[in-house]
Amino acid sequence: MSRGYFSDIPKIEFKGPESSDPFSYQYYDKDRVVLGKTMEEHLRFAVCYWHSFCWDGFDIFGAGTFERPWQAGELDQEAAEHKLDEAFDFISKLGVPFFCFHDVDVMAAAATPQEHVKNLSVMVDKIEDKMGETGIKLLWGTANLFSHPRYMAGGATNPDPEVAAYAAMQVRNALEATHRLKGENYVLWGGREGYDCALNTAIGHELDQLGRFLNMVVEHKHKIGFKGTVLIEPKPHEPTKHQYDVDVATVYGFLKRYGLEDEVKVNVEANHATLAGHSFEHEIQLANDLGVFGSVDLNRGDPQNGWDTDQFPNDLREITLAVYYILQGGGFETGGFNFDAKVRRQSVDAEDLCHGHVGAIDLTARALLNAAAMIEDGALERFVEDRYAGWKSGVGAKMLSGDLDLAGLADYAVDNNIAPVRKSGRQEYLENYVTRFTK
C-alpha cells in the first residue's frame, strides 16, 4: 500500500540508450545477460533506508528541508508504518531487488531496551509482510550505535560497559531480525568506535573491547544459524576524529589480531575510501587480494570537500574500474551495490530521490557493460600477467618459494654483476585503453 508521496513517480522501465526520458533506464535492463549472468544478478542493487526515507535534509548549519509527510511529527509507530509503505512503494518503482536498514531506521523511537526490543519486533513483522508482497529482499541489516547520545563515546568501544551492553542488545536484535528477514549480510559500521580526543582514550583497551565484541557477534551468528556474511565498513574519521576501522588494510590487521580474518569481510564505501586517501578501486583491489572483499556502499565524495558527502555516483570511469575489479575478483557473492547516497539538501522533491537513484543505477549498469567489454577483450589482464611473468621461474620463483635466501639472492646479483633492464610501465597507454572502453 502506498500513501501517495511517490504517486507521480512512474515505474522506471528500461527504454534504451536513445531515451532521454529521465524517468527511464537507458542502460539498466535487469534481465540482460552479461558475462553469463543477468545485470540484476551481477549488480544486486539495494536502496538504503536511512538516507532515502529517514533523513529530512538537515545539516550541521540548518534544519531539514524535505518535509516528507512521515517526518512531520514524532517518530512513533504510525510514522514508522507510513515510512515503510512509502519506502517499499519507491523501491518497487525503481525495480531493484534489495534494501538495507539500521534498526532505528524502521521502528518507532524507543526510550529503553525493553521498548527497543518491542518496537523493532513489531516492525520486523510488517517488513516481512512487505517483502512478501513486493518481492524485495534484504541485502543487509545493521544496528545504529551512533545517533543516540548514549553512544557519544562509542558503542562497543565505550569507556562505560553499560553502553556496550546496550549495543549488544541492539546488535543481537538487529542480527536476529536480519536472519529472520533472510538478509544476505550483516554490517557493522563503527560510527563512533574511535575517539574524539586521544588524551582521554585507552586505544589498546578499546581495540580489545571491539575485538571481543566482534567475536561475540560472529559466535552469535553461528549460534542462530545465520549463513550471511558479517561485514565491517571502514571509514577513517567523521563523526569521530579517528575511527578505528580506517580502511581495508587497517580492518584486515584488526581481523588478524582478533582471529577473525576467515569470518568477517569488508563493505567498501567509495566516499570512505577517498576520505582515507585511497581510490575506490584501490580498496576493492586490496580487499580482493587480502581475501576480504564482501560488499559495496556505492556513492561518491566531493573531491574539494573534506567530509563524507555521500552523493550519488556520477563518475563513469571510476565505477567502470570498480566493477572491473569486482568482476576480476569473481563478482559479488552475498554482497551487492547498496546506494549509501543521499540527494542534496536542495533536492526537496520526491522526484529528486528518483533522479538520484536512476542516475546511479544506470551509471553502474553502463559501467558493467564497459567492464565486461574489458574483461572479454582481456588486454589489461594480459598486460599485468606479462609484467610479472619473470616471477614464475628463475631467481624470482626461488625467492618466493623460499629456495633462495637473502645471501643467495644477493650473491646472484654480485656473481652475475646484473644490470636490470629499464622497462616502461605504460601508464598512459593503459589509461587510454580504459578511456576507450569508458563509453
Next chain:
Amino acid sequence: MSRGYFSDIPKIEFKGPESSDPFSYQYYDKDRVVLGKTMEEHLRFAVCYWHSFCWDGFDIFGAGTFERPWQAGELDQEAAEHKLDEAFDFISKLGVPFFCFHDVDVMAAAATPQEHVKNLSVMVDKIEDKMGETGIKLLWGTANLFSHPRYMAGGATNPDPEVAAYAAMQVRNALEATHRLKGENYVLWGGREGYDCALNTAIGHELDQLGRFLNMVVEHKHKIGFKGTVLIEPKPHEPTKHQYDVDVATVYGFLKRYGLEDEVKVNVEANHATLAGHSFEHEIQLANDLGVFGSVDLNRGDPQNGWDTDQFPNDLREITLAVYYILQGGGFETGGFNFDAKVRRQSVDAEDLCHGHVGAIDLTARALLNAAAMIEDGALERFVEDRYAGWKSGVGAKMLSGDLDLAGLADYAVDNNIAPVRKSGRQEYLENYVTRFTK
C-alpha cells in the same frame, strides 16, 4: 679531521634557559637526570646523513642551492671521504650520540653490484675509524632502494625479479655493514614499494614479494647474529601514488599476514603520520598498543602543504605529547630520535644546518621536561584509568573474559532495562592540563 666547512660553528654547549645564544642549548643538558635517566639516554638523538650532508638543496622546480664543497663534482671516493669528515665534524659539534645512513649516502657512486660491494666496503672501514675517534654511534643503517632509475617500479616489489636481486644485494650488504658498525637497528623504508598506477599492478603479488623479502631480511639478521631491531617506516604515498606501508596499522596487518609481528617494529615519522591523516601521537600510541613501537624519525610537515616537507620540528605541544606517550610505553629500547629533517632550500649556510638541529634538539629536551612533569603529576594517566575502571568488574569484565556472550550481555541490558549515564569526556579540561605543562 675536519675540512673546515663547519669551522665557524662552535661546539654547542648547554647554557641554560636564559641564554639567547643561538649556538647553545637552553634545555638540552645531556647529563641531566630526568625520571632516572640522563637526557642523552632518554632521547638518543641521531643526525641523518642524507638530508644533512647529501642533499644539495634541489627541489622539483629548481637546482641545488647549498654548494657544499663536497657536492661540487662527481660523487667519487674523494667526495665520499670529504663528506664523511665534515659529517662527523658537524655531529661532534652538536654533541649527540648517534647518526643514521643509507648505503649510497656514504659511498662513491657505483655502476654495478660488484662496484657497489667494493665502494661500500671501503667506506665502512673509514666510518668505523671515525666512530672510534669521535665516540659517535650508529642508531641505524638502511639501503636506498628508490633513487636509482632501476628502482623506478620498486625494489622488493618490482615486477622484475632482477631488480629484487639487486635490492637483496644492497640490503644484505647494508645490514652487514650495520651489524659491523654495531648499529642498534636496521630500517626498511618502502620508498617505491607501492605503485604509481593500479592498472599495471598486481597488488597481491607485490605484497607477497614484500612479505617474502622481509622474511629473508629477518632470517639473515638471525644468521649473522645481528641483535638490533628490524624496523619498517610507514608512509602513505610520495614518491609513489600509493605506498604499501601506509601507516602503523597497515604495517601491523602486513606483519601479521607474513608472520613477522614478533620480529619487526615500526619507525614512526611525524610527517608521514600527518600525510596519512593521523596525528604523530596517534601513531605512537597505536604502535605502543600493538606492541610494535621501535623508533622515531623526528620532523614535521607543513599543515598547509600536501607533501613530505621534512622540516625540523617546532611544535612544543606536539613533541611534548609524543615524548609523553613514548615514556608511557617504556621509552626507547634500541630506538631513538633521528632527525629526518632538512633545512629549507633558502637556508644555504653551514650555520643554518646548525640552527635546524639545535632548535630541534632543544625543543625535544624541553618536551622531555614537560612530559616528565606530566608523568610525575600523574593526573592524565589517572584520568584515563578511572575512565575505563568499569571494565574491571561486572558485565564489562565478563564480556572481555568471554564469560558473557552476545545474548548474555544483551539480556543483561533488557532484563535490567538499563539507562547508561551520560559522562563528560572532559576534552577541554585535559587539553588545558596539557597546555599548563607545555612550557
Next chain:
Amino acid sequence: MSRGYFSDIPKIEFKGPESSDPFSYQYYDKDRVVLGKTMEEHLRFAVCYWHSFCWDGFDIFGAGTFERPWQAGELDQEAAEHKLDEAFDFISKLGVPFFCFHDVDVMAAAATPQEHVKNLSVMVDKIEDKMGETGIKLLWGTANLFSHPRYMAGGATNPDPEVAAYAAMQVRNALEATHRLKGENYVLWGGREGYDCALNTAIGHELDQLGRFLNMVVEHKHKIGFKGTVLIEPKPHEPTKHQYDVDVATVYGFLKRYGLEDEVKVNVEANHATLAGHSFEHEIQLANDLGVFGSVDLNRGDPQNGWDTDQFPNDLREITLAVYYILQGGGFETGGFNFDAKVRRQSVDAEDLCHGHVGAIDLTARALLNAAAMIEDGALERFVEDRYAGWKSGVGAKMLSGDLDLAGLADYAVDNNIAPVRKSGRQEYLENYVTRFTK
C-alpha cells in the same frame, strides 16, 4: 538573574602562573598593562551566543547531548529569556567584556517576517537591560541567513529574490539592533552564499546580487548613523561546496569589484583560514597588508579532519604569532577576539563550557605576553626590515617609483652582467627565535 545552570561555576579570577586551579586564570590578568594597554583592552574577548548557548551538541550523525535546561522544548519566548539569563550569568563569571550574537540565537522562533520583527524586538529590550546590569558589551551582531530551509540556496545570492528580501529584512533588523545595543561591528558570514552545484548556478549573477546587497548594507549603516565596522567573514566551503567569500584575498577582490574596499573589513577565523589552505597568521598578515583587517573569530580546526571543527584554540605558538601580527598591524580598533568555538559533543557539563573558555582566554593572554616580548625585543621586525633594505635605493627604489621601466631594469642587468649573491633566508634561526619566546 541566573537560573542556576552555571551555579557551580565560580567567578573566574586571576591566580597567577603557579595556580593549578582549573577555574582560575594563570595568565589573564585583565588590568595588567602590556605595551601601554591593559590585557582587556588588547584582547577584547567576546563569548559567542550560538555555540555556547544555542547548540545542543547534535552533529550530522547524532542527536544533541547537552540537555541544557532551556533547550528542552520549543524555542519560545520563555526559552529565549531563560537562555539570556544563563548566557549573561556565564559571561559575567568569565569576566570578559563582550558577547556576539545572530538574530535567531537570542529570540523566540518566528514563522513569518512580522513575527521575526516582533520577536527580535522584544529580546533586544531585554538584552539591553542585561547589558546595563552586567556591563557586558556587544562586540558584534549578525543575522543568520543559513539555518532556515528558505535559505537552502543562499540568502542574498538566492536564485529567488523573495529570499533576498527576507534576508534584507533580517539584516536590516539585526543591523539596527546592533546599532541600538552599541555594537562595535556588524558581521556578514556567507553561510550559504555560494553553491552546492555549479551546474545550476549563475556565479556571476550571484556575485552581482551579493555585491549589491553588501552595498545596501553599507548604505543603510550610514543612513542610520552606525559607526561600527562592517565585516565579512571568509570561509571556503561548508555547508556549501563553494562559498564565495573563500579567504581574505578573495574577499578583497570582491570588495574592489563592488567598490567597497574602504567600507568593509574582514573577520578572520582561524579554522576557516586553515580550511582554505592558509595558516591563521597568513590571513592576518595579508589582511593587514591589504588594509582590511578587522576582527578575529578565534578557534582551531583539527589538522587531520577536513571540516570546520570550531574547537577552542590550544596551540600557543600559533596564537603567539597571530597576536604578534595583530599588534604589528596596530592592534584591534573596533574588532576583538570572539571565541567562535564550541566544546566537544562529549563535553556535556556546564563546567566543560567553562574549561573551553578559560583555557582559550588564558592561552591568548599568554600569547599576548609572548608577542609583546617579541615586539619589545624587536629582532624579528629588524630582520625583515634588513632583508628588504636593498629596495630603499638604487635600481630597486627606481623600479618601485616607476623611474625604471622593464627595458631599463633589464639593461642594468645586462650592462653590469650582474651576479646576485645567494643569501640565506634563515628560516630555522627565526623559527628557533619564535620558539624561545613561546613560553
Next chain:
Amino acid sequence: MSRGYFSDIPKIEFKGPESSDPFSYQYYDKDRVVLGKTMEEHLRFAVCYWHSFCWDGFDIFGAGTFERPWQAGELDQEAAEHKLDEAFDFISKLGVPFFCFHDVDVMAAAATPQEHVKNLSVMVDKIEDKMGETGIKLLWGTANLFSHPRYMAGGATNPDPEVAAYAAMQVRNALEATHRLKGENYVLWGGREGYDCALNTAIGHELDQLGRFLNMVVEHKHKIGFKGTVLIEPKPHEPTKHQYDVDVATVYGFLKRYGLEDEVKVNVEANHATLAGHSFEHEIQLANDLGVFGSVDLNRGDPQNGWDTDQFPNDLREITLAVYYILQGGGFETGGFNFDAKVRRQSVDAEDLCHGHVGAIDLTARALLNAAAMIEDGALERFVEDRYAGWKSGVGAKMLSGDLDLAGLADYAVDNNIAPVRKSGRQEYLENYVTRFTK
C-alpha cells in the same frame, strides 16, 4: 630534420571511434566542423617544451629515468639544437598547431645575463626557421624565474632587487622573443613568487614589487607592439609554501589592486585549480564571469596526492564540463589548450610521450563533441536562465538597479509577510543530464 628519437612513432591520423590503434585519433579530426568552427580552431592544442623535452624523469626521491639522447651531457648549444629538432619532429607527428616554451627550455645554459641574451637569441633564430618549415605556431612564451638558485626567494618578489633585475632581463627577452615568433600570448607563472616562511617575509612589500613588475611587463608589451594577451597562471603553493597567485579570484583581486584588470587575463591550470580547493570548471566559470578568462594548461592532479602531478587528463566528464563552460564564455580568443602534462617517471619510452598526448587530445576532442551537443540541446543553459528569471522584474530587478535600498526591500518582506516557496535545485537531474551527454 629529425634525429630519429621518435622515428618509430608514425604520423598520428584520425581513424574514427572504432579504431583500436593506439597511434591514431578516434575523435580528433582536426578539420571536422563543430558549432561552426573546426576542431583545430576550437581546441588550439599546444605541446609544452619543458615536460616533454626537458624533464628527464627525475623526482625528489630519484634520478632521471628517460635517457633521451639530448639529455646525456651538458645543456650546451648542440644539445639545445638536438632537442629542437626532436621536439618539432614530435609535434609534427601529433599534428597539433601550437607549442609553448620557457626561455631556458630551448637554449644552451647561460651563466650570466650577457650569455643568456646571446644563447636565447641564437635559438630564437633557429626556432623561427623550424616554425617556418613545419607550420607549427607559438601559443605562448614565458621566462623561467624559478629553477636557478638565484631565484630561490622569488624573481620579481625577491628581497634582493638585483634578482628582480635579472628577472626583468629574462622577461624582457622572453617577451620580445615571443613577439618575434608571433606568439599569441605571454604567460607569467609565479613559480617562487610567494614565500616559504612568513616570518622573514614582508608580504605587502612583495605584492607591491609584483604589482609594479607586472605593470612594467604590460607597459613593455605596448611599447614593442605585442598584440598578444598577457596571462597570469594561478597556483596556491608548491614549490613555495604560499604562492601569491593562489587562484582566479586572488589573481583578480591582485589585478584590481594594481590597475591591471583590463590588461591581464588568467591561464587556468586544472591541477592548480584542484590544489587550490576548486574544481577545474569552477575556475573557468569564475574567470568567465570576472572577465579574465584567457587560456588553459590542461592536465590533472591525482585526487589522493597533495602535490602537482601534472598528469595527462583522462576524466571525460571533467573535460566535457570544462569545454562546455569555455564555449559558453565564447571559446578561446588568443588562448588554447596547452598540455602542461608529463608522462609518469616509469613511462620511459618515446612511445609513452606519444600515448600521453594522443590520449589527451582525443579525450578533449570527445569532450568538445559532448559539450557541443549540450550547447545545441540547450537544456542546461535554459535551466539556469529560468532559475534566475525572478531577478528580471519586481523587487529583484529593483534591488539590482539600486531602485530599492535595504529598508525598502526589508519593508517589502514585512509588509507582504512573505513566505518564499521552496524550490528544488535539481542537482541530481542535472548531473544525470551531463552523464547522458558524456559519451
